[in-house]
Structure formats: C-alpha cells, structure tokens
Amino acid sequence: MxxxxxxxxxxxxxxxxxxxxxxxxxxxxxxxxxxxxxxxxxxxxxxxxxxxxxxxxxxxxxxxxxxxxxxxxxxxxxxxxxxxxxxxxxxxxxQIELQNDLIDSLEEMIAQKEEELVEARQKEEEQYEKFKTRVRVMYEQGETSYLEVLLSADDLSDFLSKYEIVSQIAEYDKNLFEELKALKEEIAQTKAELEEDRQQAENARKELEVSKSELxxxxxxxxxxxxxxxxxxxxxxxxxxxxxxxxxxxxxxxxxxxxxxxxxxxxKRREEAAQGGGGSSSSGTTQVGNYTYPLPSGYRTVSSRFGYRNHPVTGRYKLHTGVDISAPNGTPIYAAQSGAVIIAGYSSAWGNYVVINHGNGITTLYAHMSKILTTKGATVSAGQQIGKVGSTGYSTGNHLHFEVRQNGSYQDAGRILGLY
Ligand SMILES: [Zn+2]
Structure with missing residues (x-):
C-alpha cells in the first residue's frame, strides 16, 4: 500500500x-x-x-x-x-500515562511494605533483646538456666510450680518469635507480589512506548x-x-x-463602393434552412461559438448564448425570419440591439450594432435590413452577436446558420 x-x-x-x-x-x-x-x-x-x-x-x-x-x-x-x-x-x-500512575502507586506500596518489614525486624530484635535480658537476669540471680531453676526447687511441689513457670515463659517466647516470623514472611510475600506487579506494569509501558514510536x-x-x-x-x-x-x-x-x-x-468595401458609384454594399441575402443568413454571405468568421465555457480553476461555467460573427463596422444586418420587432434599444451588455419575435416560440437577437434601422413594434420581412454591424456594449471588436431562442431556451445559433 x-x-x-x-x-x-x-x-x-x-x-x-x-x-x-x-x-x-x-x-x-x-x-x-x-x-x-x-x-x-x-x-x-x-x-x-x-x-x-x-x-x-x-x-x-x-x-x-x-x-x-x-x-x-x-x-x-x-x-x-x-x-x-x-x-x-x-x-x-x-495508556502510557495510566501505566506510569500505576507504577508510581505500586512503588509507594512497595516502599510501605519495606518500612513494615523494617519495623517487624526491629520488633523481633527488641523481642530477642528482652529475651536475652530475661535470661541474663535469671543468670545473675543464679538461675543460669531453666534446668538450674528447676533443680533449685525445694520439693516436688516447688519443682512443679517452677517447671510450670519455666515452660510457660519458654512457650511464650516461642510463640512470640513464631508470630513475628510469620508476620515478616507475610510482609515479604506481599512485597514480592507488588514488585512483580510493578515489573508487569513496566513491561506494559515499554510495549506501549514501542507501539507509540511505530505510530x-x-x-x-x-x-x-x-x-x-x-x-x-x-x-x-x-x-x-x-x-x-x-x-x-x-x-x-x-x-x-x-x-x-x-x-x-x-x-475593399470602400474601394468597391467608390468604383460602383454607391451601389449596394452587400451581395444580397442567402438562405440557410428556415433562416436568412443575418449578414452578407461572405462574412462567416466565427470569433466565438455558442456554448458553455469551462473554467476548470474557478469551476465556473458560463454560457455564451449566441454566435459571434466578425464583420466590419457598417456591414448590413438582416432579419433572419419575418416577424415583429419586440425590442429595439440599448443595453450596457448588448449595446444597440434588436429582438424579433417570429412566432411559434422563436425569437432572434442581434447585438452590438453601430446603428439600429428598425423600431419596436415594426413588422419586418425575412432578409430586411434591421441595422449595421458595430462594437457597442460589451464587445472588443466589430461583430454581430446573433442568438436564437425557442420557447425561451437558447439554441446553438452557429449550428443553425451552418457555420460549424
Ligand atoms: Zn457574443
């Protein structure tokens, strides 16, 4: 992977x-x-x-x-x-932190057991000292040994009484020593168990540290x-x-x-106009399917097609709603079909522009004109001149922006005109 x-x-x-x-x-x-x-x-x-x-x-x-x-x-x-x-x-x-806490508390407990062990040893020591003192006292009083004590009896009754005392003392000392020994062993056992726990906790911490370093x-x-x-x-x-x-x-x-x-x-157009003595500036209109080509047939340079342009960086799409056809300033613009002029005016984007309603839900738009040659409400026939090419509105050069809409939705005007 x-x-x-x-x-x-x-x-x-x-x-x-x-x-x-x-x-x-x-x-x-x-x-x-x-x-x-x-x-x-x-x-x-x-x-x-x-x-x-x-x-x-x-x-x-x-x-x-x-x-x-x-x-x-x-x-x-x-x-x-x-x-x-x-x-x-x-x-x-x-988890490492938890193990550390555990180790700390185990160490405290171990230290406590250590102290208890020292105390038990001291007690044993004291007990032993007491025992020795008692023996010494007996010795100093001439009773150097239990045997001597016993042998010093005056009669059997005294002997039995002394024997009783001596064995009770011996039994007491013996029990005391055994108790102390048991206590010491118990503490040592607990301490050993705690030390084992601490070892396990340290091992666990070590493993955790290894896995942390891998991570x-x-x-x-x-x-x-x-x-x-x-x-x-x-x-x-x-x-x-x-x-x-x-x-x-x-x-x-x-x-x-x-x-x-x-x-x-x-x-060239001016040259021809000068030679032809003010003759028509165009060679007349041409038909493309149901549409009259909106410019003289020679002008077929598409400077911008219809369609969405993808801006991959911004991720934005922008629709170019018509086709842009390059033509010199003043070139005649013809109505693509007969119809009624519904807009003939100016907008900051389209400049001088005209919209014609052809019926059956079809409208055409002609934008960036240098001059409008029709009026709102006028009826025009197919191929009738309605304006002149220009570069008004948002435009960088002389061209006709031609648009076709059917029932309100944009059609590819360039394809309709057979330009591509
Ligand atoms: Zn355009």
Missing part, C-alpha cells in the same frame, strides 16, 4: 512535468506562428491555426484538472490516515506523503497557470489578426 502511494505521487509529478513541457513546446509553436502572421498578411487560416492551439490547450487543461482532482482525492485519503494516527497516538499516550514513524511517513502531494499539486497548478497565460496571449493574437482582416475587408 505504501509503495502504491509512492508510485502515484511519482506519476502525478511526471504528469505535471509533461504538462509543463507540452506548454513550453506550444509556446514555441505559437510564438513561431505569431511571428509568421506578423510578417505577412493576416488570414483566416492563421486564426484557425491559433484556434486549434487553443483547443489543444483546453485538452491539456482538462488533463491537468484531472490530475489535480486525483491529487486532491489522495490528499483526502492521507489526511484521514493522519487523523487516525493522531487519534491512536493520543490514546497510546494516555510516530507512520505519522512522519504520512506527513511526508502529504508534503509530496502538496508540491505535486503546486506543480500542476503552475502548469495550469502557464497554459492560461498562453491562452490569453493566443486570444490577443486572434483579436489582432481579426482586426487586421476587418480593416482589410473595410478597405
């Missing part, structure tokens, strides 16, 4: 490095492309190439995000392991694993940030090329 973890960490780190390398290689390609674009006339194929790069990068980011997710889930596992180890270490420490080792190992996962995550995040910076740079290049193309188209 330990080995499996290590392998995963290595894999993650390798993935991060691979991502980094891919990012650097991509940067080389893009820089190269940018140089080429700058050196020659801007063209749609350059934009397409840059957009391909953006797609590659999106895939790269997805992979990095997957790696980050897997690192995160490993981190969660390791965190759980660390918490479990912490709990076990705490309980082991508590400490495991904890150190898991903390190290956590550190490695965190640094792997940092690497992946760094690669991710690098790719995002790259994306910004590519998007800036695309904007630049698109602007150049628009300027070029505008220049």
């Amino acid at each position: 330990k080995r499996a973890k290590k392998k995963t960490i290595t894999r993650v780190a390798a993935g991060a490095i691979a991502g980094l390398l891919a990012g650097l290689m991509l940067f080389g390609l893009v820089a190269d492309l940018f140089f080429r674009v700058s050196a020659s006339a801007a063209s749609q194929s350059d934009v397409d190439a840059l957009k391909d790069k953006l797609e590659d990068q999106a895939a790269e980011k997805k992979e990095l995000q997957a790696e980050l997710n897997s690192i995160d889930s490993e981190k969660a596992t390791v965190k759980e392991q660390i918490e479990a180890l912490d709990a076990r270490i705490n309980s082991t420490e508590e 400490d080792t495991q904890l150190a190992n898991r903390s190290q694993a956590m550190k490695e996962l965190e640094s792997a995550a940092e690497e992946v995040k760094a690669s991710f940030a690098e790719i995002e910076a790259e994306e910004n740079s590519i998007n800036a290049q695309i904007d630049k090329i698109v602007k150049e193309m628009e300027a070029e188209a505008e220049r």
Whole structure:
C-alpha cells in the first residue's frame, strides 16, 4: 500500500512535468506562428491555426484538472490516515500515562511494605533483646538456666510450680518469635507480589512506548506523503497557470489578426463602393434552412461559438448564448425570419440591439450594432435590413452577436446558420 502511494505521487509529478513541457513546446509553436502572421498578411487560416492551439490547450487543461482532482482525492485519503494516527497516538499516550500512575502507586506500596518489614525486624530484635535480658537476669540471680531453676526447687511441689513457670515463659517466647516470623514472611510475600506487579506494569509501558514510536514513524511517513502531494499539486497548478497565460496571449493574437482582416475587408468595401458609384454594399441575402443568413454571405468568421465555457480553476461555467460573427463596422444586418420587432434599444451588455419575435416560440437577437434601422413594434420581412454591424456594449471588436431562442431556451445559433 505504501509503495502504491509512492508510485502515484511519482506519476502525478511526471504528469505535471509533461504538462509543463507540452506548454513550453506550444509556446514555441505559437510564438513561431505569431511571428509568421506578423510578417505577412493576416488570414483566416492563421486564426484557425491559433484556434486549434487553443483547443489543444483546453485538452491539456482538462488533463491537468484531472490530475489535480486525483491529487486532491489522495490528499483526502492521507489526511484521514493522519487523523487516525493522531487519534491512536493520543490514546497510546494516555495508556502510557495510566501505566506510569500505576507504577508510581505500586512503588509507594512497595516502599510501605519495606518500612513494615523494617519495623517487624526491629520488633523481633527488641523481642530477642528482652529475651536475652530475661535470661541474663535469671543468670545473675543464679538461675543460669531453666534446668538450674528447676533443680533449685525445694520439693516436688516447688519443682512443679517452677517447671510450670519455666515452660510457660519458654512457650511464650516461642510463640512470640513464631508470630513475628510469620508476620515478616507475610510482609515479604506481599512485597514480592507488588514488585512483580510493578515489573508487569513496566513491561506494559515499554510495549506501549514501542507501539507509540511505530505510530510516530507512520505519522512522519504520512506527513511526508502529504508534503509530496502538496508540491505535486503546486506543480500542476503552475502548469495550469502557464497554459492560461498562453491562452490569453493566443486570444490577443486572434483579436489582432481579426482586426487586421476587418480593416482589410473595410478597405475593399470602400474601394468597391467608390468604383460602383454607391451601389449596394452587400451581395444580397442567402438562405440557410428556415433562416436568412443575418449578414452578407461572405462574412462567416466565427470569433466565438455558442456554448458553455469551462473554467476548470474557478469551476465556473458560463454560457455564451449566441454566435459571434466578425464583420466590419457598417456591414448590413438582416432579419433572419419575418416577424415583429419586440425590442429595439440599448443595453450596457448588448449595446444597440434588436429582438424579433417570429412566432411559434422563436425569437432572434442581434447585438452590438453601430446603428439600429428598425423600431419596436415594426413588422419586418425575412432578409430586411434591421441595422449595421458595430462594437457597442460589451464587445472588443466589430461583430454581430446573433442568438436564437425557442420557447425561451437558447439554441446553438452557429449550428443553425451552418457555420460549424
Ligand atoms: Zn457574443
């Protein structure tokens, strides 16, 4: 299990490095492309190439995000392991503390028994001294021995009386000594048992200390694993940030090329207008299925598709509700179907914009116009000009934001117009 973890960490780190390398290689390609674009006339194929790069990068980011997710889930596992180890270490420490208390109280009891033993020995000693004194007194009085005492009897009656006394004294001394001996042995026995208990408690404490030290080792190992996962995550995040910076740079290049193309188209349009003596600026309308293409047919550059954009770092999704088609300022915008104009006005996001209700739950929206050429409430026919392309509202360049809704829900307008 330990080995499996290590392998995963290595894999993650390798993935991060691979991502980094891919990012650097991509940067080389893009820089190269940018140089080429700058050196020659801007063209749609350059934009397409840059957009391909953006797609590659999106895939790269997805992979990095997957790696980050897997690192995160490993981190969660390791965190759980660390918490479990912490709990076990705490309980082991508590048990060690209990054993220490037990050892302390056993030692107190042993010391007490030791004292009792000393007292018993003293008593025995005293008793022995008393006995000796008594014997000495008897000796000094001429009664050097029990035998002498007995033999000093005047008659049988005296002898029996003396014999009685002597044996009583002897019996008393004997009992006393035996009692003292028994007491001493009992204390020594208790003390030996307490010492055995203390030995067991010390063994138990030793075992607990060994297992605590093993747990400490495991904890150190898991903390190290956590550190490695965190640094792997940092690497992946760094690669991710690098790719995002790259994306910004590519998007800036695309904007630049698109602007150049628009300027070029505008220049040609003016040239033609000058030559044709103020003739129509468009080649008329084209039909795509049920819809009239909302711009002159030549303008088919999609600068932003319909759909959700995934921001893996923030985790936020944002819907682009229509399709953005690049066209020079002033290019005519046509009604996609006949209908009633329900909005013709200005908003900070859409700039000058028009919404047409076509019936059957279908509405279309045309945004960022430089000029509106219809009014709210007007009835328009399919292909009728309703405004001019511009860059009003939240817009970075001249384009038409075209949107189709059916029963209130957004449709992929780019697909409807056959743009992709
Ligand atoms: Zn748009």
